[in-house]
Amino acid sequence: xxxxxxxxxxxxxxxxxxxxxxxxxxxxxxxxxxxxxxxxxxxxxxxxxxxxxxxxxxxxxxxxxxxxxxxxxxxxxxxxxxxxxxxxxxxxxxxxxxxxxxxxxxxxxxxxxxxxxxxxxxxxxxxxxxxxxxxxxxxxxxxxxxxxxxxxxxxxxxxxxxxxxxxxxxxxxxxxxxxxxxxxxxxxxxxxxxxxxxxxxxxxxxxxxxxxxxxxxxxxxxxxxxxxxxxxxxxxxxxxxxxxxxxxxxxxxxxxxxxxxxxxxxxxxxxxxxxxxxxxxxxxxxxxxxxxxxxxxxxxxxxxxxxxxxxxxxxxxxxxxxxxxxxxxxxxxxxxxxxxxxxxxxxxxxxxxxxxxxxxxxxxxxxxxxxxxxxxxxxxxxxxxxxxxxxxxxxxxxxxxxxxxxxxxxxxxxxxxxxxxxxxxxxxxxxxxxxxxxxxxxxxxxxxxxxxxxxxxxxxxxxxxxxxxxxxxxxxxxxxxxxxxxxxxxxxxxxxxxxxxxxxxxxxxxxxxxxxxxxxxxxxxxxxxxxxxxxxxxxxxxxxxxxxxxxxxxxxxxxxxxxxxxxxxxxxxxxxxxxxxxxxxxxxxxxxxxxxxxx
Numbered sequence: 001x002x003x004x005x006x007x008x009x010x011x012x013x014x015x016x017x018x019x020x021x022x023x024x025x026x027x028x029x030x031x032x033x034x035x036x037x038x039x040x041x042x043x044x045x046x047x048x049x050x051x052x053x054x055x056x057x058x059x060x061x062x063x064x065x066x067x068x069x070x071x072x073x074x075x076x077x078x079x080x081x082x083x084x085x086x087x088x089x090x091x092x093x094x095x096x097x098x099x100x101x102x103x104x105x106x107x108x109x110x111x112x113x114x115x116x117x118x119x120x121x122x123x124x125x126x127x128x129x130x131x132x133x134x135x136x137x138x139x140x141x142x143x144x145x146x147x148x149x150x151x152x153x154x155x156x157x158x159x160x161x162x163x164x165x166x167x168x169x170x171x172x173x174x175x176x177x178x179x180x181x182x183x184x185x186x187x188x189x190x191x192x193x194x195x196x197x198x199x200x201x202x203x204x205x206x207x208x209x210x211x212x213x214x215x216x217x218x219x220x221x222x223x224x225x226x227x228x229x230x231x232x233x234x235x236x237x238x239x240x241x242x243x244x245x246x247x248x249x250x251x252x253x254x255x256x257x258x259x260x261x262x263x264x265x266x267x268x269x270x271x272x273x274x275x276x277x278x279x280x281x282x283x284x285x286x287x288x289x290x291x292x293x294x295x296x297x298x299x300x301x302x303x304x305x306x307x308x309x310x311x312x313x314x315x316x317x318x319x320x321x322x323x324x325x326x327x328x329x330x331x332x333x334x335x336x337x338x339x340x341x342x343x344x345x346x347x348x349x350x351x352x353x354x355x356x357x358x359x360x361x362x363x364x365x366x367x368x369x370x371x372x373x374x375x376x377x378x379x380x381x382x383x384x385x386x387x388x389x390x391x392x393x394x395x396x397x398x399x400x401x402x403x404x405x406x407x408x409x410x411x412x413x414x415x416x417x418x419x420x421x422x423x424x425x426x427x428x429x430x431x432x433x434x435x436x437x438x439x440x441x442x443x444x445x446x447x448x449x450x451x452x453x454x455x456x457x458x459x460x461x462x463x464x465x466x467x468x469x470x471x472x473x474x475x476x477x478x479x480x481x482x483x484x485x486x487x488x489x490x491x492x493x494x495x496x497x498x499x500x501x502x503x504x505x506x507x508x509x510x511x512x513x514x515x516x517x518x519x520x521x522x523x524x525x526x527x528x529x530x531x532x533x534x535x536x537x538x539x540x541x542x543x544x545x546x547x548x549x550x551x552x553x554x555x556x557x558x559x560x561x562x563x564x565x566x567x568x569x570x571x572x573x574x575x576x577x578x579x580x581x582x583x584x585x586x587x588x589x590x591x592x593x594x595x596x597x598x599x
Contacts (some may be wrong), residue, residue, distance in 0.1 A: 003428075017178040017591055018377060019211055024218030026054060026185025026510075032165040032336060034061055034180050036366035038161045042353040043072070045336070046183065048140055049157050055182060057151040058208035063178040065168030068545060069160060071135040076158040077144075079128050081121065083152050085109070087325040090120040104150060108143050151184070160429045166266055166367050171442075176374060183208040186220075186227050201230065209238050209508075210536035210592035214377045219248045219295040226375065228301045233543050237485070239319070241530035243380060243525075244304070245326045248291035253331035254361050256283050264357070269364045273372070277324040287327055288313060320383075320519050321376060328369045333362040381590045384524035386506050388588030390499050393524050394581040400487045400575045410570050411484060413437065429482040430475065432541040437471045439569075440518060445472035446568040448553050453552045460548045461538050468540075476555065476569065477545035479532060480576045484546070487577070489526045493518040525584075531593050533580055550576055 022030040035044035038061075039375060048055045062075055084105065087093035096113045096315045098105060105111045111127060114120060131144075144150065144157060158179070163171065171178050189202070196256045204210040215238060228235070262268050275281045288296070296314035299305045316323055335356035353359050387393050408430065419425045420433035427433055447450045453473045455462045460477065493514045497506045510516045535545050545551075554575035558564070564571045 015175045016378070017177040017179065018213045018374060019179045019181070020214045020216055020373070021181045021183050021209060021210075021212050022216045022218065023183050024186060024247075025223070027512045028185065028218040028220055029247075029330065030218050031055065031182050032187075033216070033247070033330065033366050034182055036363040037063055037164050037167050037180070037370055039164050039354075040072075040162060041329055041359075041363065043138065044161065045353075047072070047138055048145060055145050056147065056149075056184075057154045058156045058184060059145055059180065059182045060156055060208070061180045062158055062160040063163045063167060063171070063180060064160045065163045065172050069162050072138075072141065073160040074131050074134050074136065074141075074157065075160045076156075077128060077131045078155040078157075078250040079124075080153055080155055081124060084109075084124055085120050092116055092118060092120060095120045095124075102149060102152075104147055105153065108147050108150065109153065156181075156208065164363065164367055167370065170371050170374065174374075174378070176378075179372070181208045181212075186223060189231070190228065201539045203537055204234065204238075204534065204544070205377035207231075208232065209234070210534075211243050211531055213591075214242050214373060215239065215244045216373065217244055217295065218245050219246055219292060221294055223294070223298050228298065228437075230542050231232055232302060234539070236304065237526075237530055237534065237544055239299065239302055239304045241526040243315075243321065243373075243377055244299075245328060246292055246295060247328045247330055247369070248287075248295075249292055249332055250291070250329045251332045252283065253329060253365070254333075254358050256281075257331075259360060261365065264361045264364055266364065266368060266474070268362070270368050270372075273328065273365070273368060276329060277327060279324070284329070287329065291329065291476070292327060318519055318523065319515055320380060320523060325372075325376065328372075330369070331358070331362050335359045336362070350352065359491065380520075380523070382522050383507065384527060385588065385590055387497065387521050387524045388528070388584060388590070390497070390506060391585055392497055392500070392506075393521055393528075394584035396491050396521060396579045397484075397487060397525055397576065397584075400490050401574065401581075406487065406490070407566060407570065407574070410573065411566055414567060414569055417442070429486060430479045431482055432475065432478060434468070436467050436472050437475070440470050442475060443568050446476075446558055446572060449559055453555060454548060458548065460535075460545075461491075461540065473548065473551055473555070474540045474545070476572055476576075477535065477548055477551045478540050478543040479569075480546045480551065480554075480573050481529070481544055483573055484529055484533075484580060485526070485576055488522050488529070491518065491522055491525075493521065497521065524590075525588065528584060529580070531590075532583070546576060550579060553579065 025029060031048040032041075032045055035041040035048075038044055044061075048059065060076075082088060084095075084098065085091075086098035092114055097269065099111060099113055109128070111124070114123060136144075141159075144154065163178075167178070170176070184207070189207070220572055257264075257269075257272055272281070276284045276287060279285060285292070293314070296305045300307065303317065303369065305316055307313070308315050316326075335358050354363070371462055413427050414430050416425055416427045417430055417433060417439040419427070420435055451472070453470060454460055455469065460470055460473055468474055495514075496511055498504060499506060499516050505511060507517060507520070510520075529546075533546050535547050538545060538548070551572075554572045557575050558568055558572050561571075566574070
């Protein structure tokens with residue numbers, strides 16, 4: 001499927017792809033917020049609502065400003081091959097048993113039984129590709145998105161949908177290729193974990209949280225405790241690597257706006273949002289206190305916010321943006337609430353929702369808010385790109401890595417590896433602490449050229465009798481990511497950042513603001529670590545890990561060296577960090593994302 005945006009006659013040159021995730025509570029308004037950015041909102045809302053009002057799999061919307069698009073187009077469909085086939089090797093019998101076991105495979109996906117000798121993988125791959133480039137009926141799309149258990153077989157569906165006119169104008173003018181993911185609700189994730197539906201923790205890719213440029217967090221009054229308990233490492237990584245924008249619902253916004261009898265248009269709505277964010281609207285004197293306290297408290301558990309007792313409020317640790325600029329409100333909309341009832345009784349035809357005054361206001365708020373977010377993301381990425389191109393980010397990280405105190409600290413942490421039975425003396429960064437492997441075994445595995453590091457198909461989470469087959473690779477991969485993240489947090493800026501070649505200040509507008517420049521440099525490093533160096537297809541005991549193949553390279557490099565200054569394990573970690581820094585010096589494209597060779 002071609003890219004509509006880059007073929008558009010209005011665009012010259014390469015478009016910048018921006019991936020947003022609409023994230024938050026189940027039934028929190030994520031889908032409606034996305035629908036408002038299109039010119040077919042009622043269809044999107046109806047499409048994404050199953051019998052229980054929930055989308056069961058991740059849906060990614062490609063917001064397309066193209067007159068060529070009159071219907072919803074399936075651009076891509078990603079599926080879990082092993083779950084469909086029922087085995088790793090493609091066994092015919094197990095595949096046919098899968099079809100009998102779960103009627104979704106035949107009824108929704110249209111798969112048929114195969115005969116002995118047929119190529120299962122070839123058949124399944126070819127069959128699923130038939131969905132791409134098609135414009136199915138709403139009923140067919142709805143079944144692909146909302147059927148029970150469909151998320152076991154479909155990882156993600158990408159749908160091209162026509163943009164709202166204001167969104168279209170912005171992305172054409174600024175050459176932005178916009179994708180928005182409607183991720184699964186936090187309650188759904190919590191229920192799957194609690195009910196043991198998940199056989200293993202969801203990966204970044206399965207959560208729909210890989211390769212993002214921003215998170216739009218739809219706030220709730222409460223959050224399941226199991227979320228931060230199980231997915232602490234995952235959410236912390238994403239939140240500290242990309243901008244996070246907060247959205248909360250408000251019941252009075254439409255009435256307050258109408259008090260001045262002003263027309264609903266882009267300019268007036270933008271003025272309303274600005275006044276609310278700046279504290280100039282008397283009805284919204286403190287929106288943080290009114291709407292965001294529980295979300296700030298949740299994010300404090302991920303070390304993204306902290307409570308400032310001197311002013312009695314939460315603050316983002318990341319200080320690049322003015323905090324109020326990332327806080328948004330969305331109005332309640334009576335027309336949306338009654339849409340399903342009206343359709344049921346045929347009292348509202350398709351498309352009439354777009355003419356309802358309260359929905360027009362809702363849609364304009366959603367559009368203006370999204371465009372404000374896109375502007376901030378682009379501004380941040382320009383700053384991060386400047387730092388990466390200068391080479392300062394890689395140099396700072398490598399210098400911190402080589403500091404003797406830091407190397408010794410990692411050695412000390414590794415020395416505690418066998419203390420898994422004592423919580424007070426457990427490791428802080430060398431994770432996870434398996435009971436089935438010792439510090440000595442890790443050192444031996446790294447040095448022994450006969451020890452395999454990955455499975456035949458690149459597997460790192462492969463088990464044998466319930467135990468990981470490649471524990472040394474797993475521990476090294478997780479620890480590398482933990483330690484790189486720690487080193488990034490230790491970087492300090494004492495003077496204005498300057499181009500090493502010209503000696504010109506990189507950010508004259510931030511002259512003297514060391515904290516802002518420090519935050520920007522750290523953000524650039526976190527972003528590259530998250531987008532390019534983190535394995536999106538695996539977690540180890542809910543920990544994220546660096547690209548598994550970088551770990552193998554680091555271990556093989558250690559095996560070829562006889563003289564070392566530290567333990568083999570720490571030498572490998574240093575090798576991986578050195579490779580990370582070298583990559584930064586030669587490839588600093590913010591948009592580049594992780595690619596697994598098996599994808």
